[in-house]
Amino acid sequence: MGSNVRGRAAADGTQRSVGVHVDGCGVGANDHASWAYSTDAERARLATAWVEEGLAAGRRAMYVGNGSLSSLIGELADVADLGARIEGGDLVVASADDVYDLRAPIDADQQLRVYAAAVDAAFEAGYLGLQVAADITVLVDDPERRLAHLHWEQVADRFISANPLSPLCLYDTRQIQGLDAIAAVHPLQGPGPPAFWVFGTGPRSASLRGEVDALSVDSLRDIFRTMPSTDVLDLSELTFVDGRVADTIHGELLRRRSHGDRIDLRGATTFVRRVWDLCGFDPELLGP
Template sequence: MHMQTAPVHDHVCWGYQRRDEFTVPAWEFLADGLAAHERVLYVAPGDPELIAAQMRAAGPFDEGLRTGAVRISSADSTYATGAVVDPAGQVELYAAATAQALAEGYTGLRVAADVTPLVRTPAQLDAFARYEHLVDHFMAAHPMSAICGYDTAELGDETVAQLACMHPEARQVPAPFHLHGHTRDGSTAALAGELDMQARPLWPLALQRARLRPAGGSIAIDATDLTFIDHRSLFDIAGYAEDNDTTVVLRTRLSTPARLLELFGLTNVRVERV
């Protein structure tokens, strides 16, 4: 069955337990990119020659591998064991790859990457979660899309959930909320899902890793797709605003946040109903 792939600018976290649970949707995602005349890049552990042979057998990649429309990068050779990604530097690399693809006549860059080796230690996880948020901002404004694979059997659902929360969308892994860069209105970030007890261990981490910074004197969050927020999560937002000496503007359809803010006297968070 063909997966429902996302259009350009999408950024999907994909959890898997068997390798084919990622390779099948990843290669279909890349095949759709070829059909849209994008350059496609597959990043995964293993020998690139063996991966190329497997891709030739599994899909329409033969011509693209010859012409350079399809590129393969081995995570084993690209990243040293235990390497901690430089979030801003990694975004710059993908920005350069996107610009190169456009200069060579492609309509954009599409990436499928099994990045499990990059989140095995706490330091790696912290840096890569920050990177996922940063690169999502880049993808929101440029013709790059990506599907990011994480081995939940090796890493555990809790670890992968921390990464899933930094994507606009997640498949095969629970993510109670999404804090990401695809906004409707030029806000600093977007927030979707539910901030409830299930989100409790994840939300403060995600907020700190996103490192949202004021623009025009405040941090605006597009929370149009937020369906629930409890008072503890509002306290976290207020604490973040206080730590950064700013005001957070929550743009939401919900009526409860404004009542909670008034009830608890939280003055550094403001609600704008949309």
């Protein structure tokens, strides 16, 4: 699956990068990445690179993490003119509990208002957008919080697809495992290639891309369960499913519709339609 792909157009013409995130590849105003790090030095390096790219592009940069402000600022020591950047408002450093409510699972609508306001403030201050490196480890270390966070990431990604907010979501593999679903809803991922992606192509549209099999079907199920109900999901780049995956998609479509929470599909390939037909499912559920 190679390196990241520049030039994937969203529904409104916005360009997004999709694939494996590579440092220094050039972060677009609507890019959204995740990275599974394993050392403090790796986190500092990634946060520094993301922040520097945002500053170079004329965006306000922001670093959010769990810890004291002095320790977080220390991680960005390699940023040129660090003190002046912070003092002048080009770079904002914040503790996670100043940006997120850590007392309960994340409220997607409330959190979106926080970031939308931060984007507006960046514009009003003369910047071209907001670029954020955020360590989400503390947000997802409790498994009970993960489905809510998975919904938040998808809500945020649809917003990002049409607004100049470019976040890098970092998480510590020494503390948490099993975040495949959360990683999969980021168009850019690292350090390795994902099996599949679900990412926004517009405020009310998304694409399911790649290969989904029995090893990743549970992640796909959780993504469907937390997907925004406004989505139209394009399947034209879904290259492989098996019977269990088709059954999971079918079941989630019916479950959501039974609750008045509809997701529409479109663009299914001949291969996907063949598997769907072999399972005996209603072809109309796959859409046009």
